[in-house]
Amino acid sequence: MQQQKGKVELLAPAGNMEKLKTAFHFGADACFVGGSAFNLRGMSSNFKNSELREAIDYVHSLGKKIYVTLNIFAHNSEIEYMPRFVKLLEEYGADAVIVADLGVFQLVRENAPNLPIHVSTQANNTNWMSVKTWRDMGAKRVILAREMSLKEIKEIKEKVPDVEIEVFIHGAMCMAVSGRCLLSNYFTSRDANRGICAQDCRWNYKVIAEGHEEKGAHDIVEEQGETFIFNAKDLCTIDFIDKVIETGVDSLKIEGRMKSIYYNSTVVKQYRKAIDSYYSGNYEYDPEWYKELQTISHRLYSKGFYLGKTTEEDQNYNTGNSYSQTYQLVANVKEKLEDGKYLLQIRNRVFADDTLELIRPEGDPVKFKVKNFFNTKTEEYVEVVHPNTIAVIESELEMGPMDLIRIKLPEGKSESDMDTETNTL
Structure with missing residues (x-):
């Protein structure tokens, strides 16, 4: 199924070749993948260099697109090895790389000038001026922070129409702004911003506030057992996907490179149905789309920040942290x-x-x-x-x-x- 001209792109995750092929089989227009280094899925199987070449050739044989994540916040040791990798990606014909770090952005421009650059959600773009700045620097696409409303997204697209805008529509959310979390590094020395997150935000915590004895204050302890104050619900936009499309964005992104082929196929298929229904001119929300999204392993769903101001109940678990599927x-x-x-x-x-x-x-x-x-x-x-x-x-x-x-x-x-x-x- 070819993406129609002017039709929003459905972008799916792919943690390996099987997931890549499954995503396209069920209707994706493009996939994002990670190499063996420099991406925020260090514990995924990912793609070796030879596999990346095979994946790129396969995707292009379908007339589709493939983007490679290069979105870690790099330290000096990683910067040393990046030039060779980005040159390979340019040689292989990757459709773009996804970067978050300003230094990595410049490194790509210097070493692979013909390789398009997408700016990652990790770059925390929440306003049109920052999007315009990335565009002026040469970015082809900006992936907005997930803490954005429909109104804000539409305004950004209107103010900066000559750069592509991508937003997340489904999958895991993070307790930190655009995923810039330090919990994992603090508790386990595993840096979430370099691809090895321990998911500390999913743990249960007790909240204790130290008081000042001289003022007669007391410690405050959560009395009702476990609490998951950092743990965000999963994002699901299927029941208002028409409103997301109408903001004018260019790409709709599904999270989940480490999820299964069943997750990938089900999520892609339901959003494919919804998108095609929208462009048919006779759009009508089908409750079966949401029902099918309940069949996969997921935490409770939320609408994220799309509809404006939210409450703790909208976004976070009050008790429990269980996954469900039917x-x-x-x-x-x-x-x-x-x-x-x-x-x-x-x-x-x-x-x-x-x-x-x-x-x-x-x-x-x-x-x-x-x-x-x-x-x-x-x-x-x-x-x-x-x-x-x-x-x-x-x-x-x-x-x-x-x-x-x-x-x-x-x-x-x-x-x-x-x-x-x-x-x-």
């Missing part, structure tokens, strides 16, 4: 062998009598069952298969490579997604 991925389709036979990669345990659902880029989920599974390793038909098994099934449904198969979780049960996430970008 479905679990059990397999992905590797290939069609012959009519009615498909080769599957099993991701989670599944039984032959389970009611399964096929997830394709187009259309609603389709329920089906299989008689048994043919285990390709043991070469026998079995009633149950386990993770990392390659199996063959027979079905009358038409399936394609990268289609997904899921199962509804029992009521009250919620298993976490296959991957974790960090909370900065």
Whole structure:
């Protein structure tokens, strides 16, 4: 599905090649990825240099775009090794790099002058003057801070129309402005601004205020057990995505390079539906979009700062820190062998009598069952298969490579997604 001229870009995360291909299969216009260094997902699998070249060639063969994150706040030791890397990215044909640090910005301009630069949300751009300044310095796109309202975003686009504007529409939020958090470094010596966040904001804390004895003050201790005062809810804009598009932004960004292919496919597909509905001229919000976004592993959803002033209840957990989801991925389709036979990669345990659902880029989920599974390793038909098994099934449904198969979780049960996430970008 090619991005139409003038149509807002749907930008998806990709932590590895499988996630990259899945995102495009389900409707992304572009993906952002990280190399083996210099990005804020140090604990993700990321892409080695050879893999980056393969990824860029693959994406361009689809007529789509790929951006490489270079968004750490670099120290001297990292600056020394960056020139070679950015020259490689320019040679490979990356569509842009995403940077936060002013020195890194200048380094890219000096060493890879033909490589477009996007300014990261980590740069904390919250006003049109700072956006204009980055544009004047040569930035092609500015990714706004997430602490922005629809009104503010629209004004920035009107004041600086000749630079692309990107905003986040879904995924993890951070307790620090645009993710510039020091908690992880303070508690664990793992620098969130250099890609190795320990997610300290998700921990439970006791609030203690030291008083002055001479004034008769007392310590204040949270009495109701655990509290999660730093822990932000996940962002979800699906029910007002039309309002986000109408601000005039150029790109809508999904967070989650460390999330699973089920997360990636589901989020991309629902926002793809919403965006296409908007441009059809007959936009109408479909509650099924939000319902599908409940099927993936997520914390409670919020509207972020888009609608203006918020309360603590809007943004943060008061108690608990649990993830919830209603479905679990059990397999992905590797290939069609012959009519009615498909080769599957099993991701989670599944039984032959389970009611399964096929997830394709187009259309609603389709329920089906299989008689048994043919285990390709043991070469026998079995009633149950386990993770990392390659199996063959027979079905009358038409399936394609990268289609997904899921199962509804029992009521009250919620298993976490296959991957974790960090909370900065």
